[in-house]
Amino acid sequence: MPSFPHSTAHTDASPVSDRGPALRARTSRLSGDGAGAPLISLRDVHFAYPGAVAPDAAPASPAASQASGFVARDDTGTDHNDGLEALRGITLDIWPGEHVCILGGNGSGKSTLVQLMNALLTPTSGTVEAFGYNAADPEGAAQIRRRAAMVFQHPDDQMVTSIVADDVAFGPENLGIPQPEIVQRVDAALAAVDMTELAQADPADLSGGQRQRVAIAGALAMQPKALLLDEPSAMLDAQGHRAVQRIVERLNRRGIAIVHVTHFMDDALAADRVVVLERGRIALEGTPDDVFARRDLVRSLGLEQPFTLQLADRLATHLPGLPLTGKTDALAEAIARAVFPQGASLPGTADRGARSARAEAMSSDDSSARAAHPNASAPKTARDRQDDAIVFDHVSFSYADDANPRKRRLFGRKRSQHGVRHVPLALDDVCLTVPRGSLTALIGCTGSGKSTSVELACALKLPRSGHVVVGGVDTSDLERRHELRSQIGYVSQLPERQLFAETVLDDVAFGPRNLHLDSAEVDRRVHDALTAVGLDPTPALLGRSPFALSGGQQRSVAIAGVLAMQTPMLVLDEPMAGLDPAGRARMRSLIQTLRASGVTLLMVTHSMDDVAELADHVVVLDHGKVVAEGSPRQVFEQTPCPAPGLPAPLAFTRALAAHGVALHPAPLTLDDLVTALTNLCKEVFDHGATR
């Protein structure tokens, strides 16, 4: 039996003993063998990384701390003696055919746990047994690995060859499977992840989501009984994330046990069981509904609730008795029934009226848009362009002209024109504006030209035709390049990867020093920037190597390095990628603080919820063209929606409308949705009372 570190977790009747027999019944149904033994079983497992001995000892390589996700320290930089252990007494069983999600903040020990299950790591104490083999025994470890396949966070780091099918074959080749069977396995595995057409492609040409599917196919080709996934969607866009989640659920239905480490709470809703780790211990365990019902505990563990549960919770005071469910439709139906009990209705919003009101809301006019969002920007035509921070004026860009030696003019003009025609423009006649003082979100699918636009805005590339004007300076004006650099800051994707200096101080000071500021000013800016990102600029921190920090702290330091330049404009390329819920919340509040201080922000993001929460201007790109520009409301309410997804509250509003509850104007954020529903309840109540 596991020992729960939190007494609070005890109160929820020990979930393991309760669920054991039920799961066993379920699994025997699934696998049909009726065996009552768990696939993988951990008993009082402790694990400590050899590198995590002394507080200031740097790990063997910067990669070590990042790849494993943590050196057991918390975010304030203080160290606890027991914190040196990544795992501190884990007892856990994985049953055949089960779908388990493992949640927890950065540094809670999730990655370590799955690597122990796969015998990639061996426990410092305690036992790991899987498929009847002991993981501590090298022969057993090999046997375990061929039955429990693993998929990691970065698809790039899992591929060994430059042809998709050959990569999928790598596992079976290692197992010594006869050649004709390898061919069958490769075909079946690629079909299972819908990648048959791209079997001969080069992984370098695929999107992140496609590459991760290849990695899953590579794991499947080993015909595992269990699939261990270590944050497979952390680096993917919404589309890739959905595809991976769909495939995972499909594989589970085929009887493969799934252990899925994730930072996305919605992934966990599909699981049979959720295990929450905190500082190397199991803090909470149970069905997704049971676990997420414990709102305060979930939050204190650095997690968040899935959207539907947050909503039900927030509505609890006005609409008591809503089910705590992860299913959008079930909740929408329950709300509809609670709002209009026994056919109560508002004048003019009877069933028929409700539907027309919904249609109206979707084609919502500008005035209502502004009423709901006071910050919503006026249409582009009405604005003085001189006042905009960043202006793209008929900008086109092609990688053919850029740095691709293959496509350079070779033997005569004709060839080169021939080559150019075959390369689609990365940006095609793009006109967009980033209003001064706004937070503009740049959205679109993989390959739509977002990153290219960002690099053009930062004068890291020059347009093939058209002009990019940043703060009144044309990016092609080399004379004023220095002036431009002091105007716009650039936080790249995974900015922690650009850390280089020996100390945190030197790294953060790199930008300001390049601006040739005096040392007192540099020091002041370093302190301000570190404080802004939530790090205490103590001499101990300033003197530390950035590579010895935890993953989350590294990102904070890297962002501080850009903030220290104190540019009036800032470009953020997917600042939330790979962060845990607590990290995402910190990033959101940092962005809001920057906004409030008057910094103009251009943010590339995959999260439509972040767009709805944070942005006041949205630009949607698709295949190098601007397909929509305006306030979040203007963009999301267009049909068909040009954005690659909808914010969860808006999607939920549509589900509500299908059940006869129309909200006008349609709320885009959770706060707005809660307010709208609360007001509606009051109205219905008042109406009922007067009648």
Added chain:
Amino acid sequence: MALRVSIGQYYSATSPIHSLDPRVKLVLTVVFMVSCFFVGNLPTLVLAGAIVGLAIALAHVPLGRLLAQIRPIVLFLVVTSVINLFFVQTGDLLVAVGPIRIFTGGVEAALLYTLRFFLLLLAGSLLMLTTQPVALTDGAEKLLAPLERLGAPVSQVTLILSIALRFVPTLSQEAKNIVAAQTARGADLENKGALAYVRACVPLLVPLFASALRHAENLGRAMDARCYTGGEGRTHYHVMRLDARHDGLAIGVMALYLVALIALTILS
């Protein structure tokens, strides 16, 4: 946008040359390249040229693509031929302008050495264009397998080659990202002095090394998870079977060429 490597730039097509067994193609190309050094007069040059011409004609690869592969070495070819032209002083004197004296031997050497080297390069680049890198490393592994028994880590080395090819686009993209990020932070990469330049590169090289180490570590773990334990007991996804007619014909043509080359060399 992934940047691709210009070596090993496979050109996808179906042709008799593409479908040759990679081992045969590799061996024949190496044999031909060596034979180029024995091209010593006009008839042998024509003979070698004919073989390359035949292969190119059969390969369905655009000539431009083929020449593009060689482009970086053209300057080297020009320089060597000019050196030959001026410094080989045999045969009859053709031109004498001041100190510059050009002999027939010089012209002959300039043309012959340059052209035979050109043919050698064409053969090599044709191999790269018509063979997938993976097939090439697989072929090399099979050919060198006997050395495994002597203790040479053949399959490891070929896997390393395959991984290296696989990571070139990844690392070059990362290098570009790092340059972009540090340039935006005001890193000045156009410093004049050598020392200043080295110093300016630190913000680029440190993250790049860190990134390479991270990839190595993650990849090692992923390969462990996929049960890679070295060459022993591995099977292969691709079977290589010699096709008596197809591969045999290619070997026959090459054998005839070698006989003719030897005959012509002895005769002259």
